[in-house]
Amino acid sequence: MRQQDFPKALAEAQAxxxxxxxxxxxxxxxxxxxxxxxxxxxxxxxxxxxxxxxPNEQSEKDLAAVRKRLAEPQPMRLLSR
Structure with a gap:
């Protein structure tokens, strides 16, 4: 997904x-x-x-990965963007 596609993808997913x-x-x-x-x-x-x-393995992995990212110090999160 290209960055310029985010608004469209977000709107579709929200709908x-x-x-x-x-x-x-x-x-x-x-x-x-x-x-x-x-x-x-x-x-x-x-x-x-x-x-x-x-609840399945993939959704558990996704949730764990995002929680790990939230636990990172702020400068590390900025570098991973």
């Missing part, structure tokens, strides 16, 4: 979650988009919801 708020993949997709945009807190929110809706 999906609005239409189907209990659809695991919509939240997982939003988490991935927010993470790619560097919005780690928003990514955690949606990865957590995805895990709550459909």
């Amino acid at each position: 999906l979650v609005t239409q189907q708020p209990n659809y695991y993949y919509g939240h997982a997709y939003l988490g991935a988009i927010y993470l790619a945009m560097g919005e780690v807190t928003n990514a955690q929110t949606h990865y957590l919801r995805a895990y709550e809706l459909f």
